[in-house]
Amino acid sequence: MTLQQKGSLLPTLTALSAALLLAGASLAAEAATLRLATDSGTQGSPAGDTLDEWRRLIEEKSGGDLEVEVYYQNELGGQQEVFDLLVAGGVDMMLSWPMTSYDKRIGVIYTPYMTLSWDEAVQAYSPGGWVNELLGGIFADIGLKFFGPWPEGFNGVASRDQYALDIEGADGLTVRTMPVFPAPQTMQALGYQTAAIDWGEVYTALQTGVVDGEAGNVIYWPYEYFRDTLDYYVHTKHFFMTGILTMNMDSYERLSEEHQQVVSEAAHEIMEQQFVEARARDEHYIAKAQEDGMEYFALPEETLDTFARRARDEVWPLMEEELGAEIMDTIRANATPL
16 A cells, blocks of 8 residues: 555545444344454554454454454544444444543543653553553443553654754644644644644645644654655654553453453453564664654653653643543652653
8 A cells, every 4th residue: 555545545434334334233143253443554554463463363262253353444434433433332342542532531541741761651551550550440431341552652743844853943833633632732732733633634634734744653653654745753752652452341241251351361462462562663663764764853851851841731730620630640640750
């Protein structure tokens, strides 16, 4: 698939039509088939490979009793549409970068400058870690079984023609953010103008000049999909990016205990593998992007400290209004000290 083809992909099904298509037989009536999707990642991407491996493990561990149908990026709609399907049960399992429309508390995973190093992030997000424990209860409240995170690394800002290495330099730059709270608010705190745009529409937004850059991802995504358009990557590290491995709770509870264990064990194998591989993959693509002509900027600690203080001062109070004082007190008690 070319970069242009990826960028011009439109959702092939609306959430409603996809739900009608997929709901032809309930999981109870068709107990051997599970539907697995992602909102971001084509076949052959790291996310797509994870779906394929999750499918393989489930089918292998169940001795063929369970079969898995896989739907990659945009095959069932955009980010919000596919997450809607998961919550409604039209999709059974998902690797998602979840929307906050059902519960703003999901925004915990998008807390800016919560952890500042890989070691701290791994400890926080791993099973038993404080972020992991927070997320499990939040997802359960909207009817989703939380298996665990699928970490990618610290994100940054990819742009064309110009770039910013400090808050003042960001003035006049418009960047795409994820359409989730508090992604736009975070980039505004760092001096940027923002446009919240679904992942499937980013290529068109870049090509038409709606935005000057993309501020939602680790370097893999802008390098792999937009390197013909974007020239620079500034490693602002404002979020530790992670997908989430999850399942519709009704779908999970309709499985036998044996098959629940199969799906859970397969998800945890996927998660543990990603914790091992993610950092090396991120470093690989940082090097590869530079080899292919993208200019990369690793910011000094004092700049990152300035960014972190600005984001915490301006964004964390907004998060407390949406997520509640109890969650923010937990974040403040465990976040990396500045």
